Amino acid sequence: xxFRRQNQTAEPIEEMEEQIEEQPVQSEDNxxxxxxxxxxxxxxxxxxGNIVVKGTVTGSVHTSKNLLVEQGAKIVANVRAxxxxxxxxxxxxxxxxxxxxxxxxxRVVGDIEVKTIVMEAGALIFGKVAMPGLEAAExxxxxxxxxxxxxxxxxxx
Amino acid sequence: MYVYLYDNFLNNRxxxxxxxxxxxxxxxxxxxxxxxxxxxxxxxxPIIDDEIKRGAKNIIIVGNDRTFGHILSRGATCDCVFGFLxxxxxxxxxxxxxxxxxxxxxxxLARRRKQKLDVGWFNNRFFVSQLHVPPAKVRVIYDEKFxxxxxxxxxxxxxxxQPFYWKRSNKDKEEFVVHPxxxxxxxxxxxxxxxxxxxxxxxxxxxxxxxxxxxIGEDGPFVVEADGKSTKEVKVKIRLAKDxxxxxxxxxRKF
Numbered sequence: 001x002x003f004r005r006q007n008q009t010a011e012p013i014e015e016m017e018e019q020i021e022e023q024p025v026q027s028e029d030n031x032x033x034x035x036x037x038x039x040x041x042x043x044x045x046x047x048x049g050n051i052v053v054k055g056t057v058t059g060s061v062h063t064s065k066n067l068l069v070e071q072g073a074k075i076v077a078n079v080r081a082x083x084x085x086x087x088x089x090x091x092x093x094x095x096x097x098x099x100x101x102x103x104x105x106x107r108v109v110g111d112i113e114v115k116t117i118v119m120e121a122g123a124l125i126f127g128k129v130a131m132p133g134l135e136a137a138e139x140x141x142x143x144x145x146x147x148x149x150x151x152x153x154x155x156x157x
Numbered sequence: 158m159y160v161y162l163y164d165n166f167l168n169n170r171x172x173x174x175x176x177x178x179x180x181x182x183x184x185x186x187x188x189x190x191x192x193x194x195x196x197x198x199x200x201x202x203p204i205i206d207d208e209i210k211r212g213a214k215n216i217i218i219v220g221n222d223r224t225f226g227h228i229l230s231r232g233a234t235c236d237c238v239f240g241f242l243x244x245x246x247x248x249x250x251x252x253x254x255x256x257x258x259x260x261x262x263x264x265x266l267a268r269r270r271k272q273k274l275d276v277g278w279f280n281n282r283f284f285v286s287q288l289h290v291p292p293a294k295v296r297v298i299y300d301e302k303f304x305x306x307x308x309x310x311x312x313x314x315x316x317x318x319q320p321f322y323w324k325r326s327n328k329d330k331e332e333f334v335v336h337p338x339x340x341x342x343x344x345x346x347x348x349x350x351x352x353x354x355x356x357x358x359x360x361x362x363x364x365x366x367x368x369x370x371x372x373i374g375e376d377g378p379f380v381v382e383a384d385g386k387s388t389k390e391v392k393v394k395i396r397l398a399k400d401x402x403x404x405x406x407x408x409x410r411k412f
Contacts, residue, residue: 035305036363038348043303047366054361059303 033063037072045077053088064097071105078110086123093127159183159190160213162204162228164220165197166245175244175259176219182263190215195228202231209237215405216240217266221247222286226384229285233276233401240266240405250286250318255407265407272410273400277317277342277383279393284383285402288315288395290372292349293379298371299344305363309348312359313372315395316343341366342397369396 032050035041039055046062053073060077061067067081073088080095087103094100096114104122111128167176183189191213193204205216205228217240218228225241232239242262243251251258256265277284290313296306297313346363371394372379378389
């Protein structure tokens with residue numbers, strides 16, 4: 001009986017022993033880059049994932065994803081990011097691809113280039129805010145009006 | 158051919174029954190093999206090399222996180238497939254690899270789901286689970302691009318497989334866990350700030366995924382603990398060695 005039982009368990013194992021080379025599975029929990037409080041980062045600070053700043057960053061900051069600057073944090077650098085939420089202080093020019101949110105405690109000294117901006121009452125900006133969406137719409141409307149004028153001119157001729 | 162490397166602590170009588178059960182299960186699966194018992198001072202690499210020369214293709218580590226680190230820190234370069242049978246306390250890595258503790262681990266081993274794993278490399282040595290620098294005056298340079306410093310002493314933990322557990326203070330009951338992701342190493346830096354006359358408190362950790370980093374001591378040498386072994390270093394260069402180990406893993410692995 002014992003031998004039979006052994007055989008029963010051994011059968012599927014022969015199949016199982018076929019070596020399975022597995023493709024890596026994507027991890028669910030992505031670790032963000034976090035600059036903690038009382039930590040100072042100097043240099044070209046770039047990350048492929050989200051960045052959370054609670055301390056100080058000097059130099060330049062670059063991420064294709066989200067940047068979160070918490071209250072009390074300070075960035076003295078030019079910033080390029082996919083989207084950003086600012087509750088601390090930023091001294092430098094910011095180029096945000098998609099969406100920028102300024103909390104009431106935010107202080108920004110520098111020019112901002114962004115597609116969409118949301119500002120809470122109390123947020124301070126000292127600098128120029130440019131929104132490329134409007135520029136593109138203007139050029140489009142100018143182009144259309146020029147075309148219309150040309151069509152009218154040709155009709156007159 | 159399979160070779161099983163048993164840790165020293167498994168000589169304790171309380172592990173006899175579980176070892177017997179596992180050995181019976183391995184015989185049932187037809188994957189039983191030679192058993193070697195290690196002690197703390199044996200370098201695993203020459204033993205593994207010898208067994209590979211004798212025809213071993215699979216080296217199975219039997220023990221806990223310490224055993225896993227002890228064997229793979231030297232044996233990572235060996236040309237064989239590694240497996241793991243977790244037994245005893247302190248088995249966090251098994252959970253990451255998706256290998257259940259005790260007798261069920263034999264089933265995972267028999268399925269032979271193989272995957273290449275990354276390991277960490279520092280000053281001519283590999284580390285598998287974790288590298289730890291206790292609070293010291295250090296600064297850290299990442300990928301030769303940016304530098305992280307603090308006016309206080311700083312604790313550095315670099316995780317490969319072992320998750321990072323941390324509390325805000327010793328009294329705090331809430332424990333935070335960060336699971337490492339694959340393809341990169343994660344460095345956790347915690348400044349140790351002074352509070353009051355005698356009190357010290359850890360700040361919230363900074364987290365940096367990286368491929369290469371340098372830890373430089375500002376006040377001379379500092380202690381480095383990697384996979385349970387400690388050394389004193391002035392400068393440590395840590396790198397990720399990709400796809401270094403062929404490992405049998407479980408379906409429920411965390412990467």
